[in-house]
């Protein structure tokens with residue numbers, strides 16, 4: 001049974017005071033019972049990571065970065081290394097987010113270099129995959145998912161896959177308010193899992209968590225998170241408000257069916 005994993009991607013939002021308030025609010029509202037059912041992480045902009053780590057200390061909230069560079073150190077102006085993120089208490093990094101791919105122009109090859117460096121250096125990875133609207137309309141969804149997985153995970157061992165979460169994020173659903181239907185999400189997740197089984201084995205595929213991302217909110221979270229192949233959510237806009245992010249986390253916890261909520 002895969003434990004749900006819900007992560008907030010704060011993108012280039014908030015200032016120091018707002019990041020503090022949000023982290024404190026989440027810490028105060030996340031009870032042990034919910035944390036036992038749902039892993040929770042937040043991914044602030046680099047500059048706020050140390051402060052968020054400090055506030056989250058002693059709570060079940062893990063902290064991640066939104067990106068990392070693959071080189072260890074040296075003349076890479078503007079970049080941040082895996083060791084630096086480890087040094088300030090990061091557990092995760094997001095990689096291959098659609099905004100890195102389609103706004104900044106990162107390739108599958110660069111994403112893969114970053115992913116291999118992150119895993120080698122001890123960071124867990126959330127690898128984002130997913131198609132553009134025109135790719136879906138041209139029936140390319142499965143081809144894009146397969147390419148992102150095969151190229152993004154090239155060179156990863158079966159053992160390392162325990163440190164990898166996949167986030168299926170159809171680009172047309174990110175920040176648009178347009179969510180994939182449960183059928184679309186389940187179909188894409190099941191397909192992604194079949195590719196992971198082919199690349200590694202069925203055991204790895206069954207253990208790998210696949211988050212859904214794209215306009216997840218409290219009102220649609222329970223339905224999405226109860227799908228058989230959806231193991232959590234990567235949340236943008238709704239992770240910026242305590243009430244909304246907690247609503248999603250609590251919706252996830254309520255899908256476990258243990259009746260304790």
Ligand code: PEP
Pocket residue numbers: 009011169173174175176177213214215216234235236237238
């Ligand atoms: C994201 O940033 O990965 C994301 C899914 O954003 P939103 O929830 O706002 O669509």
